[in-house]
Amino acid sequence: VVVDPIKVAVRAVNNAATAGDLKIAVETNTAVLTLDMTGYATVDPARQSEVWTKMFADKPATGFADKAAIQVALDAAVEAAKVVADPVAVAVNAVNNAATADALKIAVDTNKTILTLDMTGYATVELERQSEVWTKMFADKPATGFADKAAIQAALDAAVVAAKVVTDPVGSVIKYINDAINAIDVDTIKLILDNKAKRDLLGIKEAFSTLSNDDKIFVAQAIFDNAPTDNEGLSNYTTASQIAEVANQNIDIYAAKIVGVVPVGAAVTVASKNLGTLEQKTTDLSSSEKLSDAKSYYTNTAEPSVNAVSNDAKEKPSFLDRLRSAWTLITQGEETLKVNDAVSVVNSAATADELKTAVNINKEVLGLDMTGYQEVDTIKQSDVWAKMFADKPATGFADKAAIQATLNAAVNAAKTVVAQGVVPVDATITVASKNLGTLEQKTTDLSSHAKLSDAKSYYTNTAEPSVNAVSNDAKEKPSFLDRLEAAWILITKGEVALQVKDATQQVTDAEQKAADLSTQEKIDQANNAYNTAKASVDNLNNDVPEKKPLSEKLAVVLEKINVKQDALAAAVELTQQANVNINQGNTQDATVILDSILNVVEPSISPVTNTQTIVEPIISSVPSTQTVAGAVYDKP
Structure with missing residues (x-):
């Protein structure tokens, strides 16, 4: 029999199941196939994997016809890997692939330099409206995507212009303040008030600009604290005058500090309103969240506004009394919550x-x-x-x-x-009786390891100690001990039943794995399953009826594994001998040796029938035997 090494090498390439396998097959058989790898050597190492990916993808369903077809496919893959993608096209694709407005913003920001986008107009859009730019740009993106960077620039510019158009400027500012309140963001409210144009729209006094940064935050905090709520519980100022009233009252107070004159009327109005809000909050202190809210409002809003009222104001004494009363309620509420928490712990x-x-x-x-x-x-x-x-x-x-x-x-x-x-002994009897009832309920279902563990733990930590606590003089003690013993017997039986169940499943798994021992990997898997099952079966007491039949089944599994392992070892040794003959050109002797493998692995099968079916799973598990395999498969 004459073996064609080129056919064997082509077959090895065609048998590659992945791009990685293809790379190994080509590199292993380069000399036999006389392949020109010069072009491949010039490919950037970072991109060489692309060569094998493309070559594997281009491999015909029936395989490469010959070594020339392999060379053509290799050259085409090499050229494709050398093509450098247009960075602008990549950037445009990144923008087009954005699935949301936020993703579009990230894509544009990431690729703005490559796309040479002019972001000057976007920078002039008010911060709170910049999200509108991306929402509109995403909505205007064509179904097929932007054609090029010019189309992206045009869409961006159009969205910027749209974001600068304000049909209801006052309403927009109110919305921004409501959004900040619902986001619990006092700093943003202060930033909005820092904008003179927005203050003018709301009718807020210019004196705000003369306040210290801390006082500005106090004004913003007052707007936050006094916001009305809608039916859904969200803060919702509806008019500019509502915001201006709260802001201007507080501006008057803090601006007066600068010149040393406190306008009594404004301070009294703010303090009275804040005390009313505080008193409302103290009517319900039933949770730690509500208590914390009331304390925060007292400290940050109500108390400072009362302190700001002039001592000459006739309202000041009653304001201080109301403040003290509110604090008393808060203190009592705090104590009540502590007591309630303690009662819960006891319960x-x-x-x-x-x-x-x-x-x-x-x-x-x-x-x-x-x-x-x-x-x-x-x-x-x-x-x-x-x-x-x-x-x-x-x-x-x-x-x-x-x-x-x-x-x-x-x-x-x-x-x-x-x-x-x-x-x-009445109390201990009651507890023991109750605990025994619970234990007996747990022992009615011991079908899982978790339930068994729970029952054993309850027996050891609860039921048994409570029975031991009953006086030996109590007439109930003997029956309690009997019930305790009966429960332990059930637990012991349940534990054995689970051990048998686990061992049976593991033996079944070993039998299933031993049914297919066609490769060394499968033999190892069956061997591991056998060892796991054997440990479980050996752990069973000798008086367990199931132990003997399970042991007999494992003996059969072990015999199968040993027979197949010995056969595979012999096959490996013979295959290596055949490989030596192939390398020396003695293909006839190699064929004789390979035929003898069949007599080792499956003596009942004729050496000249079904050769590939029997030898393939054996020699495919042995390294460096592809050439030998080809020699056998080419036999008539």
Whole structure:
């Protein structure tokens, strides 16, 4: 049999499944195919991968016909990789690919230098209206995209002109202020007021420009704090006069500071209005957010406006009284929230020990009297928490008074000694009974590792300790111990059942992997699956009925793996011998050796039938055997 090395090399190139494989196949067979790689060597190394990507994409479905076809495809791919893309065209494409107005802004800003765009007009657009430029430009972008950089410049210029047209200048300024308020951005409100043209549109006094930066921020803060709200809860000034009224009242106050004269009327009006707002806020302090809002308004708005009122004003004393009353309500609200939080912590206790911890941590906040508890014998103090936990309402304690009352009752019960000197066991019995019921409910479903772990944890940390806490003199103690033991038996059985389930699944997985051992990788995967399953099966106790049949199945899997591994090792050795003969030109001896591989791997199959089907998966897993494979496949 005469093997054509060129055909073998062409076949190797055609068999490449990826661009990376194609590169390896071409470079490996360059000498056999006498390929001219001069052009490829001149391609920028950073772009050489493009050669193989294009060549792989251009490969015919039936493969390259011969080495000449491979050379042609290589040369074409090399030339394509040398073409440098037009940076302007790339930049235009980037702009056209923008899927949103924001993305368009980024694309234009990134490529403005390459596109030599004139951004002078855009820079003159007011900051708060610049977004309108990109919204319009995006809307005006043709369905097929901008034709060139000139079209982009024209669209940009048109959008800039449109953004400068204001049909309702007053309404625009009001909108900007409302947007800043809803964004909680006082600094932007101050920037808008710094613009004289905008102040004039709103009717805000020019004295604003004479204020210090801090006082300007105070004026902006007043506009923020006094904004009316619409039905959707958004700040929404509707007229310029609303904004001007708030701004000018505060401007008068802060401008007067400069000349040392406080206009009594304006200061009184602002303080009265701010106190009304503060008092409204203090009517509902039911959450930490509302409390924080009221405190902030008191500190930053109401108190400064009252302090700004002249001491000669007849309203000043009543203003100070209202301010003190509001602060008292805020302080009380803060205390109430602390108490409510403490009650919630106590109610969240899931065991008697957690209840003890919660009460001790929060006893000062709750103002609890612990005198009676301290008089209880140390040995009996655990009974206090057991009874208190058992008596905790299903919906939790209503308030701190309910906690104190329940604590007192538990203390009194712990102090009561029966004639025989035995501590009452009622509370511990109640807790143990309740915990056993919960444990028994958990053991009805142990179908997953998570549920099993939960049941074991509850047994160890909750149920068992509560049963142990019951006095041995209690008539219920023996039945409690029986129920505890029965629960543990169920947990143990559930654990074994899960171990058997896991082992069975792992054995099945090993069997499935052992069904296909056509490559070394698949043999390794089957071997790993076998080891995992064997560890699980070995972990089963010998008295588990399923252990023996599972072990027998694994023995079959191991036998398959060993047989196939030995066959593959022999095939590898023979293939390497054949490769040596091919390199020495002894193709006839190589063919004989390759035929013998079939007798090693599958003796039941004739050496002269189905050669490619049997040998291919073996030698394809062995490095540097493509030439040998070609020799076998070309056999008649």
